[in-house]
Amino acid sequence: MKPVFDVRNLSVYYGNKVGIKSVSMQIYKNRVTAIIGPSGCGKSTFLRTLNRLVELVDGVRVEGEVLFEGKNIYDRDVDPVELRRKIGMVFQHPNPFPKSIFDNVAYGPRVHGIRDKERLREIVEQSLKRAALWDEVKDRLNDSALGLSGGQQQRLCIARAIATNPEVILFDEPTSALDPIASAKIEELMVELKKNYTVIVVTHNIQQAARISDYTAFFWMGELIEYDRTEKIFENPENELTERYITGRVG
Numbered sequence: 609m610k611p612v613f614d615v616r617n618l619s620v621y622y623g624n625k626v627g628i629k630s631v632s633m634q635i636y637k638n639r640v641t642a643i644i645g646p647s648g649c650g651k652s653t654f655l656r657t658l659n660r661l662v663e664l665v666d667g668v669r670v671e672g673e674v675l676f677e678g679k680n681i682y683d684r685d686v687d688p689v690e691l692r693r694k695i696g697m698v699f700q701h702p703n704p705f706p707k708s709i710f711d712n713v714a715y716g717p718r719v720h721g722i723r724d725k726e727r728l729r730e731i732v733e734q735s736l737k738r739a740a741l742w743d744e745v746k747d748r749l750n751d752s753a754l755g756l757s758g759g760q761q762q763r764l765c766i767a768r769a770i771a772t773n774p775e776v777i778l779f780d781e782p783t784s785a786l787d788p789i790a791s792a793k794i795e796e797l798m799v800e801l802k803k804n805y806t807v808i809v810v811t812h813n814i815q816q817a818a819r820i821s822d823y824t825a826f827f828w829m830g831e832l833i834e835y836d837r838t839e840k841i842f843e844n845p846e847n848e849l850t851e852r853y854i855t856g857r858v859g
């Protein structure tokens with residue numbers, strides 16, 4: 609199977625503190641990959657290496673390579689802004705801009721130079737449809753995004769990520785601030801999105817990883833302990849630490 613990301617011997621240091629250590633793994637196209645592990649094990653750090661968001665932290669050092677479609681994204685000639693268009697991100701707390709629903713989704717395309725009103729309207733409609741939000745907002749696109757519920761705001765953030773036509777969408781604990789019904793919708797949506805995108809999700813919720821992912825990576829103290837098909841990780845893990853974590857005996 610074709611990897612979208614080929615991560616090679618990747619380490620991140622915050623000053624002299626280790627964020628992640630010597631991580632190597634391949635992430636597959638049109639699959640959901642879950643990143644699990646206890647608090648502080650490096651899940652978010654790892655996710656943020658994939659779109660170079662990690663380098664916005666002062667004093668951070670990244671070693672190793674992240675090949676995205678064959679090219680190391682840490683090469684000097686890679687433009688991080690263009691990279692982040694191709695690799696969108698959705699965060700734990702829904703963070704819509706204090707603008708209209710329409711303008712939130714049109715924001716990225718406008719930044720990337722799309723001015724044509726009809727084209728923008730099409731992108732907004734298609735992105736909201738893919739984010740399973742269109743029916744709920746189609747009659748109030750000019751209302752403030754801040755008037756939406758938390759779950760709707762999170763789907764709006766997903767639409768905003770979709771609008772720049774990415775190849776990958778990274779999710780950092782996307783449901784942990786939501787109620788169970790809103791969380792279930794986001795879970796369903798992540799599975800749906802893999803038809804068109806590669807989905808990578810950091811989650812504290814082990815059951816969520818089991819429900820929605822095809823592959824699971826288990827991190828522990830900055831290291832990748834085990835990475836395999838989700839059924840294998842949950843039914844018959846190789847590593848005792850993995851087993852203890854997924855059965856709730858450590859972490």
Ligand SMILES: Nc1ncnc2c1ncn2[C@@H]1O[C@H](COP(=O)(O)OP(=O)(O)OP(=O)(O)O)[C@@H](O)[C@H]1O
Pocket residue numbers: 622625626627628645646647648649650651652653654665812
């Ligand atoms: N901005 C930062 N400055 C200094 N150290 C950091 C920073 N961000 C993370 N770290 C450290 O790097 C390690 C990995 O943290 P990271 O946030 O990636 O873990 P995590 O598994 O995502 O944790 P959580 O589940 O609590 O979000 C931790 O020791 C953490 O304290």
